[in-house]
Amino acid sequence: MSLDTWIAIFVSTVVAATPLIYAALGELVTEKAGVLNLGVEGMMLVGAVVGFIVGVNSGSLVLGYLAAMLAGVLMSLVFGVLTITLQANQVATGLALTLFGAGLSAFVGRSYAGQPIDGADALHIPLLSDLPVVGALLFQFNALVYGSIALFFAVQWFLSRSHAGLRLRAIGEAPSVSHAIGHPVQKTRYRAVMFGGACSGIAGAYLSTALTPMWVEGMSSGRGWIALALVVFATWKPLRVLLGAYLFGGVTVLQLYAQGFGLTVPSEFLSMLPYAATIVVLVIICRDPKTILLNQPASLGKGFHPDA
Amino acid sequence: MRLRLEKRAAPSAAMRWAAPLMATLLMLVTGMLILVLLGKAPGDAFRVFFIKPLASVYGIGELLLKTTPLLLCGLGLAIGFRSNVWNIGAEGQLTIGGICGAGVALAFGDTESSWLLPAMLIAGVIGGMLWAAIPALLRTRFNTSEILVSLMLVYIAQLLLGYLVHGPWRDPDGYNFPQSRLFNDWELLPLLWDGVRTNIAFLIALLLAALSWLFTAKTYAGYRMQVAGLAPAAAAYAGFSERRNIWLALLISGATAGLAGIAEVAGPIGQLQPQVSPGYGFAAIIVAFVGRLHPLGILLGSLLMSLLYLGGEQAQIELALPSAITGLFQGLLLFFLLAADLLVNFRITGSAR
Amino acid sequence: MTDSFPPTTSAATPGSAPRLALRGISKRYPSVVANDAVDLTVQPGEIHALMGENGAGKSTLMKIVYGVTRPDAGTIHWQGEPVTIDSPAKARALGIGMVFQHFSLFETLTVAENIALALDHRAAPSTLDARINEVSERYGLPVDPKRLVHSMSVGERQRVEIVRCLLQAPQLLIMDEPTSVLTPQAVQTLFGTLRRLASEGVSILYISHKLDEIRQLCDTATVLRGGRLAGTATPRLEDDAGLARLMIGSELSPCQLPPKQPGEIMLELTNLNLPSSDPFGTHLQRVDLRVRRGEIVGIAGVSGNGQKELMAALSGECLSPDVGAVRIGGQPVGRLGPAARRRLGLGFVPEERLGRGAVPAMSLSDNALLTGAATAPAMLRHGLVSRRAARDFATGVIAAFNVKCGGESSIASSLSGGNLQKFIVGREVRLDPQVMVAAQPTWGVDVGASQMIRQALIELRNRDVAVLVVSEELDELFAICDRLVVIAQGRLSPSRTPAQTSVEEIGSWMSGGFIAAADAKQEVRDAAAA
Secondary structure, rough: OOOOHHHHHHHHHHHHHHHHHHHHHHHHHHOOOOOOOOHHHHHHHHHHHHHHHHHHHHHHHHHHHHHHHHHHHHHHHHHHHHHHHHHHHHHHHHHHHHHHHHHHHHHHHHHOOOOOOOOOOOOOOOOOOHHHHHHHHHHOEEEEHHHHHHHHHHHHHHHHHOOOHHHHHHHOHHHHHHHOOOOOOHHHHHHHHHHHHHHHHHHHHHHHHHHOOOOOOOOOOOHHHHHHHHHHHHOOOOOHHHHHHHHHHHHHHHHHHHHHHOOOHHHHHHHHHHHHHHHEEEEEEEEHHHHHHHHHHOOOOOOOOOOO | EEEEHHHHHOOOOHHHHHHHHHHHHHHHHHHHHHHHHHHOOOOHHHHHHHHHHHOOOHHHHHHHHHHHHHHHHHHHHHHHOOOOOOOOOOHHHHHHHHHHHHHHHHOOOOOOOHHHHHHHHHHHHHHHHHHHHHHHHHHHHOOOOOHHHHHHHHHHHHHHHHHHHHHOOOOOOOOOOOOOOOOOHHOOOEEOOOOOOOOOHHHHHHHHHHHHHHHHHHHHHHHHHHHHHOOOOHHHOOOOOOOHHHHHHHHHHHHHHHHHHHHHHHHOOOOOOOOOOOOOOHHHHHHHOOOOHHHHHHHHHHHHHHHHHHHHHHHHOOOOOOHHHHHHHHHHHHEEEHHHHHHHEEEEEEEOO | OEEEEOOOOOOHHHOOOOOOOEEEEEEEEEEEEEEEEHHHHHHHOOEEEEEOOOOOHHOOOOOOOOOOOOOOEEEEOOOOOEEEOOOHHHHHHHEEEEEEEOOOOOOEHHHHHHHHHHHOOOOOHHHHHHHHHHHHHHOOOOOOOOEEHHHHOHHHHHHHHHHHHHHOOOOEEEEEEEHOOOHHHHHHHHHHHHHHHHHHEEEEEEEEEEEEHHHHHHHHHHHEOOEEEEEEEEEHHHHHHHHHHHHHOOOOOOOOOOOOOOOEEEEEEEEEEEEEOOOOOOOOEEEEEEEEEOEEEEEEEEOOOOOOHHHHHHHHHOOOHHHEEEEEEEEEEOOHHHHHHHHHOOOEEOOOEOOOOOOOEEEEEHHHHHHHHOOHHHHOOEEEEHHHHHHHHHHHHHHHHOOOOOOOOHHHHHOHHHHHHHHHHHHHHHHOEEEEEEEOOOHHHOOOHHHHHHHHHHHHHOOOOOOOOEEOOOOHHHHHHOOEEEOOOEEOOOEEEEOOHHHHHHHHOOOOOOOOHHHHHHHHHHHOOO
């Protein structure tokens, strides 16, 4: 295959991985605070539809992204109120959020299905974008792709270097201890959940404005769940989330280039690959229970009530 | 004066059952509010959504028809949820159940035979169980979350179904539509009475509801699973095998979902199509919760959920609303239930401060 | 003031306002009144005991002072000024530090990170390490700032907590049952540190139910009983009986252990080696133990030295690779699970009551099924459970052990700790075991229930059952055991009768004092075998 094909594969891998990076980093921070939000898929769908609608109607993608983030935050707040304030089961509430998000997005997006939108353009960085090979490889993405890398560095710094990050991790380990020494457990968890919501929202908007610039019902097709699996796969470490996302991006685009490799497998089987890969990867990471015990935030999925 | 949550000394039994009713009521109110905001007259909307579908014998038949898969899946899922086994892939197990049952029909159905239909049902059940056995195996052997695995398997099952109806099982005389041949009469579940589409699967589902009550309330296995769900450490202390619980929970829910799948394919659909369920497997999760994981509650919950499906269809026809409104209502119902559940364990008190 | 060390002079001048004064503090929970109009006054430089038995409301009162819990009524005065303490940060800002009974440390973080988390003024890591070292040297509390907490013993963890408090230069230090995790020798070291702090003007509020410690250490004592103020006393002027009367309203009657010849071996561990399934756990190594019919064997030790792992290996929750390493009634059971061991006559009272010994959300009669269904044939027929038999059984336990509850249909979580423990012990006793293992049977239980539970274990022994008790309370073990062994670092010491040994010997064994000798003996044996 030609160099151009390899460049195209690389570029589409990065493009396909970007929504996973956003969603998984957001969920990573949420889980580090001890909250398991299984509603990523639902928040992504709502982000996708809101980002699309606002983008189409305002003509500004930036507004669309802001609206998508806001929508994700609102969705996550529903989750937060139920699980953090009202003490509902996190697993059940997360599932509810996904089901609700699927219904809500399909409902609001009905009249927008199939409409076109001017998708996110590749940035043109003077000089860099024009470099041979390297320019095409690294400097011709849209802004959200660079944003995802920036987000990675920000999350990495926050969790490992900042005092606030240390407090957040401590709450994820032992909320009752944090409470006893006077840290605001509920407030921090709310913030972490909202951050996850904003990230999922933008991940969704990326799908409907950049990856495939249109709105289709249920268009996230499991990416929210794959993002959840990625966090486990990454053993709750940001760098491994990033690498894992690119791995999955690669698996996703494989089907596009399969024929180029001379594969004649039916397309449905190629489409199964990301899902099958998710299962395989989970098995590899989880087969030693100690890996999970040592890395998973100890209070993950468990509610905390200061008076209980 | 500010409101405070105070933990009850013991969970309130009355609230356990009042919460689903409150949730239903809140969903109705919110739903009407949404419809009014969309410019629909509230009386009209209510009539179209909740009265019209039940105004005829045919309508009642449709209600019971859609209740069947919800009830089947909900019963199985509830047994798992009681023991903290989160099979959320009933939709996939349902799909595989449909595929396996249809496979039997397509392979042997050309000549009439009385064992064919039972064989299709059994194949559907086995298919659902096999699909559910994957997360069971991975969870017990490799400690892998059954939530994520069972969900991934939904997508894989649907793609497999897509492959079959587009490829090897496509009806050669079907003008290239992606669907199998139509089933023969002897491959279809008998109807309960003339003029409705409700079939014998509804009776099977009712029978299974009774059996599931027996299982959870009377058997030692049911007791063990409940302990595992309420207090895993107590189950370990008593020596209840976690492995056995997981297998049992997933196999049971896989079996009922598989049965629901073949009952759809060999019932109202009558052939294999790219989609065999409008999300019954997911809606059944809500049914199980709203029904408090209790067979009687699940029956009522699946009737309600079925009505939401019918109402959504009706609203699409008469009010020009997207049928996705059903999904919206389902989500709202579950949210309200989860919120109302707070009152089971907590009391809201006002304290002057 | 954050950088200075505790003030050494002026605060202690006589006639100045008390450091802390509580007036009419009340706190109600749905099922219990934890504090009812409690008064308490602590002077500068005073070591003040807050006494009371389990459930008397000591911990609630201290949480109120530290701002973790808010009182329903009452006032708090600090240095003579009325204050509202609505958060631990506020308490720390005032100069109140607290060392919790269940440590408030994050296992997966380092000592320095743990300390940084509790400091209200952010400190650069480099200067923080230096300050930690300074305080730990000054008060003889060695800690390494870089170590991860999960790798530390409980005694070391307590030092981290104390250092963390001292870095804030507190004027009042609250210690909640600090000696329950220490060997007798370490208790004396701690007392030295506390006396030194007091001499520098720091007030100490010392929460305990151990009378001899209070008499040794404290200047004044405030006694709580059933959430109310029972009185104040000067411990040095009182004897045990007087203090106990104040604390529980009656005198303690000692347990009677009639002399008895032990019978055949019923429970036997032979060279049991078992790695812990918990990544932060303790591995069991070369554990040998024999318990005979008609004797009570006690296992002493500081928590976290392998007790949890040993209990799991005995109950069958953790299987042993060597089938013969565990024997019940002579039968090898290393590969059998808990239910099978129970059918061979094992009764088991776990340390954790709610959630392990009983299902919190289930009724007492359903909780009777938890272990009853495997052993009592009436409760299980052809795979179906008999709720009627379970009800009858639960009713019997409630009557025989005087369990205070609303009947056999009460939810387990609605019972007080003592009553639930009586129910669990009663259930295991009435299932007619041949071997009874009890982990911390009286931990956190009121005196009346403790007495009853100890008596039930002694009666089992008198009925020729083999009894094994794990406890962190040395007094308890010396009172009810025929033989004592010590667990330390996953190893088991040789056994001693209470008459043969002393608190000092057991104390030194608790910090591993027997291990070198045991290893030497083993080497001799290995050499002889080779």
